[in-house]
Amino acid sequence: VVSPGLSDLARFSEPALLILISLAGGPKHGYAMIEDIATISGNRLGPGTLYGAIARLERLGLIEPLRPEDRRRPYRLTADGAAALRHELAGLQRLATAGLQRMATS
């Protein structure tokens, strides 16, 4: 697997995953990401955390900037980003399945 792992991002790995999930629904700028992520996860990211994760994702080539609209710059998922997200979510699904099975049998 060549897709860069989000786990290298330390405290930014969770916000980074949330951003990828948010952008999977279409390009968004910072504030729209925060609102969207708050809706789907109940987790409201601060601006410093959001941009710490955005800078890392952009550097890894998982997201890319679009032309700013009225100073607010939208980002979108790249093909690499979509692959990394799929990989990450499959891992989480395996984890959830294993956990739920154990809960059911114990």
Added chain:
Amino acid sequence: VNAKKAWLLALYPRRWRARYGEEFLALLEDMPLSPRTVLDCLRGALDAHARPEITESPARPAVDAPGTEPSAETAPTNATPRRVKPRVPGQPGWESALDRILREARERGEFDNLPGTGQPLNLEEDPWAGEWALAYRVLRQAGETLPWIALGKQIDADKEQLGGLLDVAAKRLSQRRTLAWADDERCRYEAELACFRDGYLAAAARLDQKLADFNLQVPSWRLQRGRLPPHVAAERFDAACPPIRGPKPPP
């Protein structure tokens, strides 16, 4: 633009601001500035200083509009990445990416005539910054200081001044005290004592107000400082400059 929000942006390194500053400020304008937001930005700024490589983005040009696929002109970097001849680490001629960046910058003369060239390193720390010493150093190097750190300095100066005031009062009053056996001298002594006492207590109250402000501003309770309530200040003054005991002189 709200000055506080511009100030938060100013905490970030120059190169970070050049890349994300505009959109970051636009984002801050869309939200209220809570203490949590400020702290989050502060942590983000410290991270950006500690990890400057995160802004070394592969300089991709912004794509025209959402929804359109990147055209051939906008993504040439992906198609034909410029390959550096691979060399083996440890072998002569091998150069890490970081070494190369530094060498190229040196060759371009970017390290020449920097401020402070040839001068000894200034390693002095601010011991009272405690666990915030690193944060403070980063901020100071960025030309900033936090309000509570500046207030802490002021409090230190005020404390020293207050101690000095007490010394002067004690010295002067102890001279007068030896003469205070006569009634009129005693009156003079008590008038001067009252004058010093009022001045000292007023200064102590101002200092205590600053301590209260300081304790509200510091980011951790461990950095809070002891207050100087009026009765403690009064006890301290009366111990250094005691009133004369015994019967009051007849009016």
